[in-house]
Amino acid sequence: MLPYLLGWVGFVFNVDLLNAWGWRLLLGLRVTAEVVLIACSLGFLLAWPLSLARRSRNPLLAWPVLAYTAYFRGTPLLCQLYLVYYGAGELRPALASAGLWWFFRDAFYCCIFAFTLNTAAYQSEILRGAVLAVPKGQLEAARALGLSRLAIARHVIWPQAMLVALRPLGNELISIVKASALAAIVTLMDLMGETRLIFARTFDFSIYLYAAILYLAITQAISQLWNWLERLLSRHLIIARAVTAPVAQTRARGPALDPVSAEF
Amino acid sequence: MGWFSLLFGPDGWAPLLLRGTLITVMLSAASVPFGFGGGLLLALLKLSPRRAVRTACEAYTTFFRGIPDLLSLFIVYFGLQALLNALGNALGDGWRLEMNAFVAGVLALSVVVAAYSSEVWVASLRAVPPGQAEAARALGLDPGQVFRLVQLPQLLRLALPGLGNIWTILIKDTSLISTLAVMDLLRAASEASRSTARPLLFYSAASALYLVFSVSSGFGQAYLERRANRGYS
Amino acid sequence: MKIAKFLALIGLASGLASGPLAAKDWKTIRIGMDATYPPFESVDPKGQIVGFEVDYANALCAKMHVTCTYQNQDWDGIIPALLAGKFDVIFSSMNMSPARAKKVLFSNMYYATAPVWVAQASNKSNDTSLAAMQGKLVGAQSSTVFSNYLEKNYKGVEVKLYPGGDEPLVDLANGRLDYVVSDILVSERFIEKNPGCCRVVKTIPRSADVFGPGVGAAFRPDDVQLKQMFDKAIAEADADGTFKKLEAKYFKIDIRGQ
Numbered sequence: 066m067l068p069y070l071l072g073w074v075g076f077v078f079n080v081d082l083l084n085a086w087g088w089r090l091l092l093g094l095r096v097t098a099e100v101v102l103i104a105c106s107l108g109f110l111l112a113w114p115l116s117l118a119r120r121s122r123n124p125l126l127a128w129p130v131l132a133y134t135a136y137f138r139g140t141p142l143l144c145q146l147y148l149v150y151y152g153a154g155e156l157r158p159a160l161a162s163a164g165l166w167w168f169f170r171d172a173f174y175c176c177i178f179a180f181t182l183n184t185a186a187y188q189s190e191i192l193r194g195a196v197l198a199v200p201k202g203q204l205e206a207a208r209a210l211g212l213s214r215l216a217i218a219r220h221v222i223w224p225q226a227m228l229v230a231l232r233p234l235g236n237e238l239i240s241i242v243k244a245s246a247l248a249a250i251v252t253l254m255d256l257m258g259e260t261r262l263i264f265a266r267t268f269d270f271s272i273y274l275y276a277a278i279l280y281l282a283i284t285q286a287i288s289q290l291w292n293w294l295e296r297l298l299s300r301h302l303i304i305a306r307a308v309t310a311p312v313a314q315t316r317a318r319g320p321a322l323d324p325v326s327a328e329f
Numbered sequence: 330m331g332w333f334s335l336l337f338g339p340d341g342w343a344p345l346l347l348r349g350t351l352i353t354v355m356l357s358a359a360s361v362p363f364g365f366g367g368g369l370l371l372a373l374l375k376l377s378p379r380r381a382v383r384t385a386c387e388a389y390t391t392f393f394r395g396i397p398d399l400l401s402l403f404i405v406y407f408g409l410q411a412l413l414n415a416l417g418n419a420l421g422d423g424w425r426l427e428m429n430a431f432v433a434g435v436l437a438l439s440v441v442v443a444a445y446s447s448e449v450w451v452a453s454l455r456a457v458p459p460g461q462a463e464a465a466r467a468l469g470l471d472p473g474q475v476f477r478l479v480q481l482p483q484l485l486r487l488a489l490p491g492l493g494n495i496w497t498i499l500i501k502d503t504s505l506i507s508t509l510a511v512m513d514l515l516r517a518a519s520e521a522s523r524s525t526a527r528p529l530l531f532y533s534a535a536s537a538l539y540l541v542f543s544v545s546s547g548f549g550q551a552y553l554e555r556r557a558n559r560g561y562s
Numbered sequence: 563m564k565i566a567k568f569l570a571l572i573g574l575a576s577g578l579a580s581g582p583l584a585a586k587d588w589k590t591i592r593i594g595m596d597a598t599y600p601p602f603e604s605v606d607p608k609g610q611i612v613g614f615e616v617d618y619a620n621a622l623c624a625k626m627h628v629t630c631t632y633q634n635q636d637w638d639g640i641i642p643a644l645l646a647g648k649f650d651v652i653f654s655s656m657n658m659s660p661a662r663a664k665k666v667l668f669s670n671m672y673y674a675t676a677p678v679w680v681a682q683a684s685n686k687s688n689d690t691s692l693a694a695m696q697g698k699l700v701g702a703q704s705s706t707v708f709s710n711y712l713e714k715n716y717k718g719v720e721v722k723l724y725p726g727g728d729e730p731l732v733d734l735a736n737g738r739l740d741y742v743v744s745d746i747l748v749s750e751r752f753i754e755k756n757p758g759c760c761r762v763v764k765t766i767p768r769s770a771d772v773f774g775p776g777v778g779a780a781f782r783p784d785d786v787q788l789k790q791m792f793d794k795a796i797a798e799a800d801a802d803g804t805f806k807k808l809e810a811k812y813f814k815i816d817i818r819g820q
Contacts, residue, residue, distance in 0.1 A: 139497075139543040140536045141504035144515055148536065151528035154736030161737075170738050172722070239395075246397035250508065252701075252722040257397065262723065265638050265705035268645075268665060270411065273404050277396045284395040345609045407639070410646040417647075430633070430648070508725070510634045512609055520605040523598065523728055526735075526756065 079271040086263045086272065093259030094279060096173075100245050100255060104177050105238055108184035115189035116196070130189070137186035142179070143247050149179040150251045176248040184241050191237060195230035196222060228298055235291035239284045246280075256280065332530050335521075342521035342531065349517030350538045352431075356503040356513060357496070359435045364442025364499065365492060371443055372450030386447070393444035399505050405437035406509055434506040442499050449491030450484070457483045486557040493550040500543055514538055588788060590629045593619055594649035596637040598703075598726035601751050601812050602655045605634070614812040618672070619653045621804050622795040636725055638705050641665055645782060651792070652780040655745070657707040659774040666780040669792040672805075673817040674776030676765040677708055680734060680742045680749045683761050690741070690763060695719045698740040701730035707773045708743040714772060728752060735759035747813060776818075 118126040119134070137145065153160060153169035160166040168174045199222050207221040249258035260276040263269075336343040375386045393401050410428065428436070457480055465479040466472075507516035518535035522528035595611055597603045603613040611632045623630035635643050637654075644652050644666065658668045679690045687694065695716055702708040704723035712721045722739060724730045730742045731752040742749070746765060753760055768776075781789050799805045809817055 135544070136536065136540065140539040141501040141515065143504045143507070144518070144532055144535055144539060147515075147519065147522075147528065148532040151522060151732070151736075152532060154733065154738065155527065155529050157736055166737070172738075243397040246399045250725060252724055257399065258723075260400075261638055262704065264642075268642055270407055270642075273400060273407075277392070277400055277404065280397055280400065281392060281395040285391070340607050342607050345607055348609060407642055407646060410648065414647060508636060509639075510636055512605075512634070517609070520597075520609075521607070523726065523732065524600075524604060524607075526732070 079269055082263075082267060082269050082271050083275055086267070087275070089259045089263060090256060090272075090276060090279060093254055093256035094283075096248075096253060096255040096258075097242070097245050097283075100173070100176055100180065100248055100253070101238070101242050104180035104245075105184055105241050107177070107181040108188050108241075109234075111181065111185035112188035112192055115185060116192040119189060119193055120196070134186040134190060137183050138190070142183050142244050143250065145183060146176065146179045146247055146251060150175045172248075172252045175251060176245075176253055180241060180245065180248075183244075184237060187237050187240070188234065191230050191233045192226070195226040195233075198229045199225045231295055231298065232291065235287060235294075239287055242280065242283055242287070332527075335525055335527060335530060336534065342517070342525070345512075345517045345521065346514065346531070346534060346538065349512055349514035349535075350542070352512060353500070353503050353514040353539075354542065356431070356434055356438065356506060356511070357500050360438040360442055360499055360503075361496070363435065363439035365446050365495075367439055367443030368446030369450045371447035372454055375447065375451055376454060390444045390447055393441055394448075398441055398502050399508070401441045402434075402437040402505050402509065405440050406433050409433065409436060430506075430509060430511045434503075434509060434511050437509075438499060438502060438506070441502065442495060445495045445498065446492060449488050449495065452491070453484050453487035454480075456487050486561075489550075489554050489557050493554070496546060496550070497543055500539070500546065504539075588626070588628050588650075588791065590631060591623065591626075591651060591788070592631050592633060592649035593651050593653045594633050594635045594640055594644060595652075595654040596640055596727060597634045598637070598728050599655055599745075599748055600728065601747065604728075614808060615653055615655065617808050617811070618799070618805070621799055621808065622792065625795040625798050625804075626791050637703060637727065638725060641780070644780060647782075650781070650785065650788065655777050656780050657774050658776060658778045659707050659710070660771060661710070662780070663774070665783075667783050667785065667789050669779040669781070669789055670796055671776035671778050671818075672796050674768065675817050675819075676746045677711065677743060677768065677773065678746045678749055678765050679763040680731065680744060680753075680760050681740065681763045682734060682737065683758055685740070685761075685763075688763055692716055692719070695741070699738070700741045700743065701733055701739040702743045703727045703730060708745075711766065711772045712743055731760070747815075747817070 115130050115133070119130040121127050149169075150172065153175065157166060157169075160169055169178075203221055203225065204217065207217045212221070245255060246257035248255045249261055252258070254262070256276055256279060260272055263272045335341060336346075371386050371390065374382050375390075377383055377386075410433070413428070461479055461483065462475050465475045470478065503513055504515040507513050507519065510516075512520075514535050518531040522531040525531070595603045595615065597605045597611045597613070599613075601613055602615045603611055606612045611634060616632065619630060619632075633649050635648070640652055640654065640656075641662065643649065652666070656662065656668075658671065662668075681687075692715070696719065699720055699722060700712060700716065701722045701724060702712055704725060706727075709721065709723055712719065722730070722733070724733070727744070727748065730739060731744060731749065733739045734742045735752075735756050741763075742760075743766070746762065749760075749762055753762070768774075779789075779792050781792075796805075
């Protein structure tokens with residue numbers, strides 16, 4: 066049985082392939098990076114007004130945003146991408162007369178459009194949750210100090226909310242890196258697109274694993290960057306953490322689980 | 330042709346879309362026991378006293394959480410088949426192991442969902458107070474009973490919100506299976522739109538069906554969480 | 563070996579089908595198709611794969627006295643899926659190019675039609691030279707002889723690759739592409755369904771190195787017996803007029819004319 070399994074390992078990793086095609090993967094990596102960075106930044110800009118509108122007491126503002134987030138969070142991104150890409154094709158006469166066709170003609174812009182709207186829905190919910198997580202007393206204290214609404218938002222709510230939002234926003238960035246692989250399905254030659262092309266050309270399975278390693282490198286780098294950012298931005302909380310950490314650790318290592326893990 | 334007859338006419342596509350919805354629901358549901366169960370197993374192994382076991386499980390989770398789900402599905406779909414072929418060859422000439430696309434899809438989804446859910450399980454395992462197990466042991470329960478009767482019910486309550494999130498991810502991830510030639514909801518919508526040249530209509534219909542599924546499972550989740558939290562608030 | 567057999571049993575129990583490969587006695591044959599290629603194969607509102615190649619394959623299966631089942635598979639993965647054993651035959655307008663012949667075993671040719679350039683209807687130019695394609699967007703289905711043709715002869719031209727066979731034509735009609743390289747019958751059917759969208763500019767000579775001699779069924783390299791069964795059935799269907807009858811049902815031209 067061993068030689069067969071070794072054969073499987075050979076099927077999975079093939080170094081020559083990387084020499085021949087590795088540069089194409091890097092080309093694709095660049096497109097992936099562009100899509101992700103543009104979509105996430107635009108999505109972040111869009112998320113602010115959305116989260117404000119969502120919290121508004123005016124139902125004419127809150128309800129459309131609720132429907133928007135429900136749609137983009139409740140349906141698959143691939144379906145949204147198809148709707149934008151092929152739907153825009155069906156709407157071409159209307160889009161052309163509105164002077165928008167040049168935008169939707171391009172697969173790159175279609176992907177940016179769909180990914181931006183998608184991530185804006187998620188990011189707006191993250192921001193909303195983060196603002197809600199700021200203790201009420203903070204707001205009351207700031208009001209008692211006689212700060213203006215803008216000053217409260219800028220100096221009291223926003224810094225604390227951003228700290229809460231930091232981790233989920235990082236996770237969202239990672240999600241978009243992963244979701245960007247769908248762009249290949251609408252002809253964009255991103256990392257996944259190049260990978261599929263090389264696979265179709267060589268029928269060599271290892272290329273998928275090399276692509277996986279590249280994706281893994283990106284997502285791990287983001288995750289490390291975020292750990293660093295979080296440490297940097299929460300230095301002022303370090304005393305509080307020093308107090309709570311031992312408690313968390315004893316729980317983590319608590320004896321409760323030992324009999325359980327001993328079973329396996 | 331009007332949208333009504335395209336959907337509900339004699340050659341309408343509504344039945345295929347509904348069948349696709351059923352496949353989507355079945356793909357999601359069938360991945361739950363393997364995905365969530367596998368995740369729990371991973372979580373328990375991550376808390377194992379053996380370092381090698383912990384490292385291996387962390388590596389698995391890091392890998393599948395760090396790469397696109399689409400890529401995971403491809404790797405499992407073709408990689409697993411290659412592994413099966415290797416096994417089949419090992420069985421001797423003339424043996425063949427195969428999976429149909431649905432089973433392969435469920436396995437591929439489960440591999441991803443197991444990685445995602447193991448994190449939720451670990452957090453919940455850590456949150457069950459150690460005193461619970463100690464008390465149960467003091468009562469003379471054996472380790473299996475301690476886990477099944479005392480820890481698991483509390484674990485489920487704590488894990489429910491996190492698992493609910495993963496369930497919604499799972500529903501949406503089933504759409505990726507459409508690229509592996511399973512006639513799920515999205516694939517049905519694709520077939521309809523390519524055949525009729527009406528992508529707006531059919532992808533909107535598919536979106537509506539996905540929304541019905543995800544919104545109603547949101548209600549189901551809320552119900553389960555209320556139920557699990559009886560006696561806690 | 564005992565362990566391996568035991569594993570196979572577990573596999574069986576967990577929903578994997580396993581069993582002795584009926585190597586010498588084919589009762590059922592699983593046929594893989596990429597059903598995005600009307601009129602050769604496409605999906606109907608019942609979810610069934612229909613088209614010329616389905617009817618033709620059914621006729622061949624009747625002659626071989628076997629039951630045939632059909633599976634839909636994206637083109638990009640169709641050869642890996644065949645080699646991985648997800649089905650036994652690719653019967654999906656696969657041109658027998660030399661590159662593919664290294665990976666799979668082909669039956670005898672059963673049809674050969676011309677590859678063509680298709681342009682938007684408003685485009686009146688008949689020039690498809692490399693110089694004329696500079697700055698143009700050309701589309702083709704990925705991993706096809708058409709995309710290989712473009713890659714080989716139109717270096718530097720931006721080529722968009724699509725997973726499905728009809729998707730480049732859809733995007734040509736949408737105005738996203740300036741040209742598409744595809745099969746003549748597939749293109750003509752698309753134009754018939756979308757009148758005024760596009761026009762066939764010219765046919766492309768079938769060079770042997772890119773396109774091969776024509777379309778054939780593809781098998782795993784060791785399924786020589788299955789290939790012989792298909793070759794025999796193809797010859798019978800030619801001799802008794804079955805092929806001609808089906809051809810007349812779907813097409814106005816002789817699809818072996820090229």
